[in-house]
Amino acid sequence: xxxxxxxxxxxxxxxxxxxxxxxxxxxxxxxxxxxxxxxxxxxxxxxxxxxxxxxxxxxxxxxxxxxxxxxxxxxxxxx
Numbered sequence: 200x201x202x203x204x205x206x207x208x209x210x211x212x213x214x215x216x217x218x219x220x221x222x223x224x225x226x227x228x229x230x231x232x233x234x235x236x237x238x239x240x241x242x243x244x245x246x247x248x249x250x251x252x253x254x255x256x257x258x259x260x261x262x263x264x265x266x267x268x269x270x271x272x273x274x275x276x277x278x
Contacts, residue, residue, distance in 0.1 A: 211249040213241060214256060222263045232259040 215238075218230030227234060233241075237252050244252070 211246055211253060214253060225259070225262045227259055227263055229263060232256045232263065 216230040
């Protein structure tokens with residue numbers, strides 16, 4: 200019987216969603232919200248470095264969303 204313990208890893212998985220499109224202003228991937236440097240260096244990062252990036256991803260997503268300009272309420276306030 201072969202034990203596969205050698206092949207098990209306790210690594211943080213990649214957040215890649217295979218939607219690789221860079222946001223032009225934020226310079227973040229629209230799929231996973233990592234920078235191009237984080238994507239390129241992911242395999243060389245330590246688990247702590249990966250966890251730090253993973254923890255920042257939810258905040259980065261909001262950076263890529265279009266900003267609302269206020270709609271009708273915003274126009275009323277400007278008058």
